[in-house]
Every structure is written in C-alpha cells, then in structure tokens.
Amino acid sequence: MIRSFARTFHQRHRFDDLELDRWRAETSEATETDRFDLRHRERLFFWWAFAKGVVRFPMTVARSATNIWAFIADLERLHGAPRRAMRTGRGCVLDRATWLVNGSRIELGDYVKVSAFSALIAGFDARISIGNYTILGPGVFVVAANHGVAANGVPIRYQPWSERAVVIGDDVWIGANAVILPGTTIGSGAVIGAGTVVSGEVPAGAIVHQRRGSLVVRPRQ
Known part of the structure; x- marks a missing residue:
C-alpha cells in the first residue's frame, strides 16, 4: 500500500x-x-x-x-578459522580473499604466497602440502577431495568425499586460475601455466601448460 x-x-x-x-x-x-x-x-x-x-x-x-x-561471519568461516588451524612456516602470505577448507590438513612451508581468490580445499584426511618459496597466482584451486558421483539416488552434494593428498614441492610457480586435482604431486622448481588443469605427477623442474586442449610438458631452461 x-x-x-x-x-x-x-x-x-x-x-x-x-x-x-x-x-x-x-x-x-x-x-x-x-x-x-x-x-x-x-x-x-x-x-x-x-x-x-x-x-x-x-x-x-x-x-x-x-x-x-x-x-565478517563468512570471512571467519572461510578464512579466519581454517587459517588459525593451518601449519605455516615463516613469512607466508595468504590474501584474505582466499577460501580455505579443513585448515588442520593444510601445511605450508616458509615464504609461501597464496594470491587472492585462490582456494585450498583439503580433505577430512587427505592433506595439502606446499613447499618453501612456492607461489600460487590469483584464482588457483588446489583440491584434495571430490564429491562422490555414484548413481545411488543420493544427491551428489551429500555423497561422501573421495580424497587423495596433494603435494607441491619447493619453489613452484602455479599460474592464475590453474586447478590442481586430488592425488597430484608437483616436483620442486616446476612451473604450471595459467589456466592449466593438473592431475597426476609433474616432474621437478618441468613447465606444464595447455596448448589447443593438449597438455604440454617441457623442462625449464
């Protein structure tokens, strides 16, 4: 009225x-x-x-x-509480626009940089370990757990997680908007190109990027 x-x-x-x-x-x-x-x-x-x-x-x-x-409540739930539960080394920087899940299962070495809008999603058991001096660019997703997708009548949202640990070595650079899937191991000194989806093992000192839908792996010069 x-x-x-x-x-x-x-x-x-x-x-x-x-x-x-x-x-x-x-x-x-x-x-x-x-x-x-x-x-x-x-x-x-x-x-x-x-x-x-x-x-x-x-x-x-x-x-x-x-x-x-x-x-404030969302910032505490998505960043503050998990941040306090994490194990971090000296000089780490985590932008406040990052999303952290199961912080007690996330471990960062010394001088790690996690840029804005990135996400570290650990499992309830599976850990995410990131070595010294590693850089995560903006919008990087590191995921150690996926939803179950069984056709059992239970919505995917409520199915148990499938978990596999993620290990990222020292002095790794992961470009903007890259996605690191469960079970991935990235060797020290590797470079992951922007927007690359990585699964499995990346050799130490390798450069990995996508070109025309294919994954290209080459050594650093």
Missing part, C-alpha cells in the same frame, strides 16, 4: 520529467506558468526526497549492519 501511494505520488507530480522541464525552462520553451509549476514541483521533490531519506535511514543502517555481520 505504501509503495503504491509512493508510486502514484511520484507519477502525479511527474518527478521523472524534472530534468526535461528544467531544460525547457532554460531554453525559453516554457511559459511563465510552466516555470512556476516547475519551481513548485522542485520544492515538492526536495521534501519528498528528504522524507524518504528520513524513513529509509534506520532501515539502511540496520541492513548495512546485517550485511557487515554476514561478511
């Missing part, structure tokens, strides 16, 4: 046409009566906007407080 009244009031006084009417008044296309009506509508619009602001302000404050609380 209130919204209907507000819409009707807004349309009756043609508040959407104020800019057009101001232009007409400035270009001398409006009569004196039109200018008087315009000034009246402008004053009415000012008080209308003021009244709406007074009514909406408490609701805006309450909604903002709720949104801030929800953001």
Whole structure:
C-alpha cells in the first residue's frame, strides 16, 4: 500500500520529467506558468526526497549492519578459522580473499604466497602440502577431495568425499586460475601455466601448460 501511494505520488507530480522541464525552462520553451509549476514541483521533490531519506535511514543502517555481520561471519568461516588451524612456516602470505577448507590438513612451508581468490580445499584426511618459496597466482584451486558421483539416488552434494593428498614441492610457480586435482604431486622448481588443469605427477623442474586442449610438458631452461 505504501509503495503504491509512493508510486502514484511520484507519477502525479511527474518527478521523472524534472530534468526535461528544467531544460525547457532554460531554453525559453516554457511559459511563465510552466516555470512556476516547475519551481513548485522542485520544492515538492526536495521534501519528498528528504522524507524518504528520513524513513529509509534506520532501515539502511540496520541492513548495512546485517550485511557487515554476514561478511565478517563468512570471512571467519572461510578464512579466519581454517587459517588459525593451518601449519605455516615463516613469512607466508595468504590474501584474505582466499577460501580455505579443513585448515588442520593444510601445511605450508616458509615464504609461501597464496594470491587472492585462490582456494585450498583439503580433505577430512587427505592433506595439502606446499613447499618453501612456492607461489600460487590469483584464482588457483588446489583440491584434495571430490564429491562422490555414484548413481545411488543420493544427491551428489551429500555423497561422501573421495580424497587423495596433494603435494607441491619447493619453489613452484602455479599460474592464475590453474586447478590442481586430488592425488597430484608437483616436483620442486616446476612451473604450471595459467589456466592449466593438473592431475597426476609433474616432474621437478618441468613447465606444464595447455596448448589447443593438449597438455604440454617441457623442462625449464
């Protein structure tokens, strides 16, 4: 009912046409009566906007407080609590926009850098281990668990996880948006190209990237 009244009031006084009417008044296309009506509508619009602001302000404050609380709760659930449970070496950097799951099963060496929007998803048993000086670019997903996909009538979301540990060596660089699947082992000094999906074993010192849908593996020079 209130919204209907507000819409009707807004349309009756043609508040959407104020800019057009101001232009007409400035270009001398409006009569004196039109200018008087315009000034009246402008004053009415000012008080209308003021009244709406007074009514909406408490609701805006309450909604903002709720949104801030929800953001803090999500930050604690997805980053804070798992971060405190992790085993990390010296000088590690984890951007706050990272998603961590089962932090007690994640182990980082010294001076590891995990960039924004990355995810480290360990299993309930399967660990993720990352060696010293390794860099994860933005949006990298390292996953040690997958949902079950049995056709047993149980939704995939509720099926038990299939878990395999992920081990990443020292001085590895994983490019932006790469995906490291369960059971993967990446040797020290390897480079994973941006957007590459990696599964299995990557030799130490190798460069791995995708080209035309195929996986290319070559040694670092």
